[in-house]
Amino acid sequence: MELWFTEKQTPGLGITCKVLQTLHREVTPYQEIAVLDTEQFGRMLVLDGMVQLTISDEFVYHEMLAHVPLHTHPNPRHVLIIGGGDGGTAREVLRHPQVERVSLVEIDRRVMDVSRHFLPEVAVSFDDPRMDVHFEDGVAYIVNKCGEYDVILIDSPEPIGQAERLFSMEFYEGISSALREDGIFAAQTESPFVNQELITRVNSDISSTFPITRLYLAPVPTYPSGSWSFTLGSKCYDPMLSLRDGGLAGVLRYYNTDVHRAAFQLPNFVRELLCEEVVL
Amino acid sequence: MELWFTEKQTPGLGITCKVLQTLHREVTPYQEIAVLDTEQFGRMLVLDGMVQLTISDEFVYHEMLAHVPLHTHPNPRHVLIIGGGDGGTAREVLRHPQVERVSLVEIDRRVMDVSRHFLPEVAVSFDDPRMDVHFEDGVAYIVNKCGEYDVILIDSPEPIGQAERLFSMEFYEGISSALREDGIFAAQTESPFVNQELITRVNSDISSTFPITRLYLAPVPTYPSGSWSFTLGSKCYDPMLSLRDGGLAGVLRYYNTDVHRAAFQLPNFVRELLCEEVVL
Numbered sequence: 001m002e003l004w005f006t007e008k009q010t011p012g013l014g015i016t017c018k019v020l021q022t023l024h025r026e027v028t029p030y031q032e033i034a035v036l037d038t039e040q041f042g043r044m045l046v047l048d049g050m051v052q053l054t055i056s057d058e059f060v061y062h063e064m065l066a067h068v069p070l071h072t073h074p075n076p077r078h079v080l081i082i083g084g085g086d087g088g089t090a091r092e093v094l095r096h097p098q099v100e101r102v103s104l105v106e107i108d109r110r111v112m113d114v115s116r117h118f119l120p121e122v123a124v125s126f127d128d129p130r131m132d133v134h135f136e137d138g139v140a141y142i143v144n145k146c147g148e149y150d151v152i153l154i155d156s157p158e159p160i161g162q163a164e165r166l167f168s169m170e171f172y173e174g175i176s177s178a179l180r181e182d183g184i185f186a187a188q189t190e191s192p193f194v195n196q197e198l199i200t201r202v203n204s205d206i207s208s209t210f211p212i213t214r215l216y217l218a219p220v221p222t223y224p225s226g227s228w229s230f231t232l233g234s235k236c237y238d239p240m241l242s243l244r245d246g247g248l249a250g251v252l253r254y255y256n257t258d259v260h261r262a263a264f265q266l267p268n269f270v271r272e273l274l275c276e277e278v279v280l
Numbered sequence: 281m282e283l284w285f286t287e288k289q290t291p292g293l294g295i296t297c298k299v300l301q302t303l304h305r306e307v308t309p310y311q312e313i314a315v316l317d318t319e320q321f322g323r324m325l326v327l328d329g330m331v332q333l334t335i336s337d338e339f340v341y342h343e344m345l346a347h348v349p350l351h352t353h354p355n356p357r358h359v360l361i362i363g364g365g366d367g368g369t370a371r372e373v374l375r376h377p378q379v380e381r382v383s384l385v386e387i388d389r390r391v392m393d394v395s396r397h398f399l400p401e402v403a404v405s406f407d408d409p410r411m412d413v414h415f416e417d418g419v420a421y422i423v424n425k426c427g428e429y430d431v432i433l434i435d436s437p438e439p440i441g442q443a444e445r446l447f448s449m450e451f452y453e454g455i456s457s458a459l460r461e462d463g464i465f466a467a468q469t470e471s472p473f474v475n476q477e478l479i480t481r482v483n484s485d486i487s488s489t490f491p492i493t494r495l496y497l498a499p500v501p502t503y504p505s506g507s508w509s510f511t512l513g514s515k516c517y518d519p520m521l522s523l524r525d526g527g528l529a530g531v532l533r534y535y536n537t538d539v540h541r542a543a544f545q546l547p548n549f550v551r552e553l554l555c556e557e558v559v560l
Contacts, residue, residue, distance in 0.1 A: 004294075012298035012319030016286060039292030040474075057473065060547070193337065193501050194320075219499060219507040221473050226506015227499040258545040265542035267340070267534040 005036055005044075007051055009224035010194055015051070017041065023118055030108040030162075035118040041222060043119060045086055047111070047157060051222045058088050058122060061188070061228065063255040064218040064263065066092035069151050069186040069232055070099075071246050071260060072239040076150040077101070080178065082138035082166065084155030085111030090125035093153070095248055101130050103149075107162070109135040139165045145178035152179060154187035159198065167198065169205045172233065176209050179235065185210075186232040192217065192270045193225035200273050206233045214239055215274060216263035218254070229270075240264050285316055285324075287331055289504035290474055295331070297321065303398055310388040310442075315398040321502060323399060325366055327391070327437060331502045338368050338402060341468070341508065343535040344498040344543065346372035349431050349466040349512055350379075351526050351540060352519040356430040357381070360458065362418035362446065364435030365391030370405035373433070375528055381410050383429075387442070389415040419445045425458035432459060434467035439478065447478065449485045452513070456489050459515065465490075466512040472497065472550045473505035480553050486513045494519055495554060496543035498534070509550075520544050 006016040017038040024035040034046040041054035053061065066089050070076050077100045079093050085106030093102050102125070106112060112133070115123040125131060134141060138156075152175050159167040166187075175185050189195075189202050199215070207213040210233030220228045232239055243257060266274070286296040297318040304315040314326040321334035333341065346369050350356050357380045359373050365386030373382050382405070386392060392413070395403040405411060414421060418436075432455050439447040446467075455465050469475075469482050479495070487493040490513030500508040512519055523537055546554070 006296060010320055013321075014284075014296040016294040016296050018292035040290055041293075059549075193499075217499075219473075219497075219505070221505040221507065225499070225501035227501065253549045254547040256548055259547050262542035262545035265538040267539050268536055269339075269533045 005038070005046070007046075007049060013194070013224065015222065017044070024114060026110065026114075028108050028110045033108075033110055033114050035114060044222070045115065045119060050158060052157065053086055053088060053119075053122065054222050055119070055121070057221050059253045060218050061220050061223075062088035062092045063252055064216070065089055065153055065155060065186060065188060065230060067246065067248075067252065067255040068216060068230065068239055068260055068263065069153065069184045070096050071244055071257070072232075072234065072237050072242050073151055073182075073184050074237070074242070074244055078149050079103070080142075080149045080152045081105070082141070082152070082154050082156065084153070086115040086119060087112065087123035087125045089153055089155045090131060091122065094125050094128050094130060095251060096246060099130065101132055102128075103132045103134065105134045105136060105138045105141045107135065107137050139171055139174070142174045142178045145174075147178075147180050149179050150183055152183070152185040154185065156188060158190070167202055169209075172206055172209045176233070176235075182236045184232065184234040184237060186230055189215070189229045189231040191223065191225040191227055192229050192273065193227055196273050199229055200275070202231055203274050206231055210234060211236070212238050214264055215266065215270065217266065217270070218263060285318070285326070287326075287329060293474070293504065295502065297324065304394060306390065306394075308388050308390045313388075313390055313394050315394060324502070325395065325399060330438060332437065333366060333368060333399075333402065334502050335399070335401070337501050339533045340498050341500050341503075342368035342372045343532055344496070345369055345433055345435060345466060345468060345510060347526065347528075347532070347535040348496060348510065348519060348540055348543065349433065349464045350376050351524055351537070352512075352514070352517050352522050353431055353462075353464050354517070354522070354524055358383070358429050360422075360429045360432045361385070362421070362432070362434050362436065364433070366395040366399060367392065367403035367405045369433055369435045370411060371402065374405050374408050374410060375531060376526060379410065381412055382408075383412045383414065385414045385416060385418045385421045387415065387417055419451055419454070422454045422458045425454075427458075427460050429459050430463055432463070432465040434465065436468060438470070447482055449489075452486055452489045455513070456515075462516045464512065464514045464517060466510055469495070469509045469511040471503065471505040471507055472509050472553065473507055476553050479509055480555070482511055483554050486511055490514060491516070492518050494544055495546065495550065497546065497550070498543060
């Protein structure tokens with residue numbers, strides 16, 4: 001018997017993966033959590049039927065979400081992660097010795113528990129003494145926070161249901177207040193091929209809150225279209241100009257300083273989404 | 281009734297697309313040709329069950345295969361395309377006014393016929409008087425060709441069956457002989473996520489024939505993993521240094537000179553495939 005897991009990524013497009021074993025399935029008050037062992041990508045974390053990460057390609061997403069803002073900020077000491085209950089983003093943040101504290105706010109404690117058990121190489125960060133984990137709603141958590149964080153990372157699922165509030169103007173304003181005066185935030189902002197309207201709206205909203213707004217790109221094979229975007233909002237440092245040596249040579253599998261700069265060089269059709277002038 | 285077309289891209293991974301209509305199916309002496317109208321990507325050309333192009337994302341592949349070498353060469357007059365019977369690569373080549381002649385060698389005439397009928401915006405190039413089309417085997421075609429072309433582009437299917445010879449050392453040596461003394465060639469060289477051994481071998485083979493060998497990357501959502509590689513071999517011009525203004529601003533949807541430079545900035549795991557030193 002062959003077992004295949006298919007995620008309908010859009011009404012007309014799916015990714016389908018051969019499953020060697022279903023390692024875990026449960027329904028929590030927030031979502032359905034599953035861990036599958038796939039032939040192509042190894043273990044896969046699936047939330048509400050949507051691929052959240054796989055062991056084979058999670059390094060690209062987590063490295064690019066964390067290291068682009070963390071190499072832009074000259075001294076990131078206190079970092080807040082909203083979402084990211086699997087621990088992958090925190091793992092990358094903690095590679096920076098300047099980081100003194102990582103606050104992680106995940107709504108569903110079971111995502112952490114399941115990741116620690118089935119995805120230990122991703123969830124490794126939870127054993128670090130610098131971790132400060134809160135199981136609550138990320139939007140509520142940042143209300144009334146003022147000037148506390150150097151960097152805030154939004155490691156959210158798709159903007160569906162509860163997660164939709166993590167892509168709202170009100171939330172970006174809250175993020176801005178919660179950051180120090182030279183703070184930076186970065187968020188995953190979906191696919192430039194299949195979520196074009198979202199990218200245009202989010203970029204416009206973040207631009208109206210942050211003086212420097214930059215979109216950057218990276219490939220993530222198990223996400224819709226295989227291409228992913230991140231949007232960075234910054235109060236003073238420009239990620240295309242400000243870039244420090246993180247001392248992580250030889251440790252990372254995707255990120256390097258050349259890739260950092262290259263990720264901001266956008267194809268014409270993406271520039272158009274941002275209403276930027278297209279030049280050759 | 282819902283009809284879905286699934287390509288098993290590897291033994292454990294597939295892409296699945298909702299089909300609005302099957303526009304064409306035929307078996308030629310060389311392969312099965314199909315044209316489907318899909319909900320997500322519009323019309324799709326499928327050869328032997330493998331997605332060859334879709335109307336939605338073909339611009340990335342064709343622009344990057346053609347414009348990177350053509351913007352590197354200072355005066356590309358005679359261009360040879362091996363494969364590419366759909367006409368998309370030729371369409372991009374013909375945008376360069378310096379190009380006087382495009383020789384296209386496609387083994388299966390029916391690919392051109394079907395493309396002209398069902399994919400006219402891709403096959404538009406066949407009406408250009410500079411086109412010189414040959415229906416024969418590409419490997420045989422270049423034997424004994426000597427110093428004829430400024431640029432050669434290999435627009436081949438996957439290295440399976442007959443197409444395997446288009447990824448061989450002997451073929452690269454033939455390409456080198458067929459090029460002028462300052463010639464450049466570029467080939468599609470599969471996915472850096474799922475065809476890693478091929479990329480390492482091809483890069484090594486091309487390096488032993490061409491003084492300058494460079495891998496570059498671009499996203500193609502409908503190809504396995506959504507990320508694609510191209511390898512460029514050059515006798516004298518380095519695509520990372522030599523770059524002319526092609527005067528195509530406002531015409532292209534993916535390529536621009538910033539993207540040209542950025543495409544050569546490789547992630548650490550890809551540098552490792554090329555046995556390059558990994559630095560931060």
